[in-house]
Amino acid sequence: MEPSRGAGPAVPPVAAVLPAGGSGERLGGATPKQFCAVQGRPLVSYTVRAMERIDWISNIIVVVSPENIETMKSIIEKYGHKRVTVVKGGITRHRSIFNGLKVFAENEFSSHLLQKPEVVIIHDAVRPFVEEDILSKVVMAAKEHGAAGAIRPLVSTVIASAADGCLDHSLERARYRASEMPQAFLFDIIYEAYQQCTDYDLDYGTECLHLALKYCKTNAKLVEGTADLWKVTYKRDLYAAESIIKESLSQEVCVITDVKEVVSQVGFLLHESLKSQIKVETISTSLSKNDSHLQNILSGQCYNFVCINDKKCAVQETQQLADMLEKSNIPLLYPVVVVLVHLDTSENISFSIGMEEITRMKKFAKEVKKKNILVYGLLIQYKDHLLLQETVNSAAALIMALIKDRNPELTGQLLVA
C-alpha cells in the first residue's frame, strides 16, 4: 500500500499503457470486469494506483471502449489519480494497445501529444497486483534487449488435439512458460511492430512479445515474475482479488484507549490478546488531542482502529477520529474499520448502553460509511475481574472477524463480547 519510494535501480522515465477496453465476457455480468468493484472501488483503479505510486512512471495511458470513457474519467477524478490519460480502445486488445501507443506518436488519439518515452510498459488493467520490483526489471531488460516480459511456470500441461478431437501430442511442461504481464518495450520497437502488424495479428493475436519478434526481429528477455501477476478473467478471480486486498488491509490495528486506569487496563489486555494475530499499535490519549503518535499512525496507512471508551459520549469522541481519517485521505482508496468498544464495568449487570447511545452510534455509522469508514459497536461487560481476560479474548476474536470481513452491512451494529 505504501507509495513507492523508488526502491529499485535508477530507471529511465517510462510510460505505461493499460488496456482496459474489453467486455469481460468470460467473467459474465453486465459490468466489464475492469469496472467491477473490489472493496468498493473499481478494479482498474487498483492497477492505475499500482502505476501512479511509482515516481519514475511519467504517464499512464488507460485505454477504454468509447462507451466507458466518461466512466473512466469519473474514476480518475473520484480517486484522485494523477498522470493519467484516457484513450479510446479498439475492438481487440491489440488494437486497444496500438491506440494507447499512438498517443505518443500521433495526436489523432488525444487532444495533446505526450512526450514519447524511451521505454513503454504494457500491462493489462485487470492485473492489479503489480509491484515496482517486476516493473523495474522488465523496463531495465527492455532497455537492454528491446523487449521484455514477465513469465510464470505453467500450472497445466499444454496439449495439441488432432482433427478427430483426440490427443495429438503434449508439450514437455518444464520447457514452457506462461506469458504474463507487465511487459516493456523500447517505444520505437513496439510502435514499429504495431504499424507493420497485419489485420489478422491485430484481430486474433494475444502476445505483444510475438509482435516484437515477428516484425522487429527482437527477442524479448523473459523475466521470472511472482505468483500475484495473474489476470482477473473469471468470477473466481474477482473473489480472489477481493480476498487478497482484504488480507492486505488486515495487517495492523491501532488501539486507542483513554488514559483512565480501567480503560487502559482493558486496552493493554486487548493488545496482548490481539498481538499474536495482527500488528498492534496502542495509544493512550483523548482523541480530542492532536496526538502526534496517532498522526504518525495515520500517515503509516493503518486501516483498522479500536476506540475503547467507558463514556456515554463515546460517539462524539470517535467523531474526532473520523475527522482525522477523512483529512488523512486514507478512506479514499480503502475502507477503514473502526470498532467502538464500550466498557461496562458496573457491578450490576444490566444492559449498560441505553437505546439512545445505540441510536447515536447507528446514526454516526451511517454518516461516516459515506466516507468509507466502517464503524462497528462492541460491548465488553463483565461481572468480576476473574472473567475479564476471557471477555477480552472474546472481544479480540470479534475485532479480528470485523477487520477481516469488513462487511459494510454490519456497520452500526452492536456486538457483545
Ligand SMILES: Nc1ccn([C@@H]2O[C@H](COP(=O)(O)OP(=O)(O)OP(=O)(O)O)[C@@H](O)[C@H]2O)c(=O)n1
Ligand atoms: N478490445 C479489447 C479487449 C481487451 N482489452 C483489455 O485487455 C486486457 C486483457 O484482456 P482480457 O482478459 O481478455 O479481457 P476481456 O477481453 O475483457 O475478457 P473476455 O475475453 O473474457 O471478454 C483487459 O484489461 C481488457 O480490458 C482491451 O483493452 N481492448
Ligand SMILES: O=P(O)(O)OC[C@@H](O)[C@@H](O)[C@@H](O)CO
Ligand atoms: O487472451 P486474453 O485477452 O485473455 O489475455 C491476454 C493475455 O494473453 C496476455 O495478457 C498475456 O498472455 C501476455 O501477453
